[in-house]
Amino acid sequence: MVAASVPGAEVHAADLDPAALALAGRNLPQGARVHLADALDGLPTRLRGRLTTIAAVPPYVPEAELDLMPREARDHEPASALVGGGADGLGHVRRLIADARPWLATGGQVLLELHAAQLPVAAGEGRASGWLARQHPPTASRTGVLELIAG
Known part of the structure; x- marks a missing residue:
């Protein structure tokens, strides 16, 4: 933790x-x-510019792939906690990439847990938005971490 x-x-x-x-x-x-x-919207404004790390496991499952999720996830999690928006499931990720910078202190970072197949796409989106992006290797569960540092 x-x-x-x-x-x-x-x-x-x-x-x-x-x-x-x-x-x-x-x-x-x-x-x-x-x-x-709703993500960063609704956090106390006193936190703006003070966060050193934003760690998130945003919804990232493409809607068309929800049925492929393990049964325990589908049966016990609301779809809104799983489905990420957009055909590739990265709608919430894109929103965090776009919205996080004003919330971070100097040198702050964003850590996003994603499916391994989405890491390169999300890293490219981060780089295109001016972030330094580092991909951390996937685990046995096929999730990895995208680290974004304000560039």
Whole structure:
């Protein structure tokens, strides 16, 4: 967990689903704050320009591939938590790429967990928007991390 590796980190979690926020509130470190928000929209404005890391697992499944998801995900997660928008599932990712910069402190970064096949496309989108993009190798679950640093 990111917060455990950075003593004194101020942690904020955002989601549109109140049930997801309640679960996050139970699992996050003491003092963490949860916000009913649509990605970065709805976060307290006092955080603008202060975030050192934005870590997200945005919805990234293309709608046409939802049926290919493991049954436990399809049965227990709302489709809105899985389907990412657009034919390639990267609609939410594109939004974070476009919206994150004003929220970050100098030297801040964005970490996005995505399917391995989407990493190169999302990295290209990040580079086209002026980010330095680094892809971290996929895990056994076929997800990897895209790291974006303001360039």
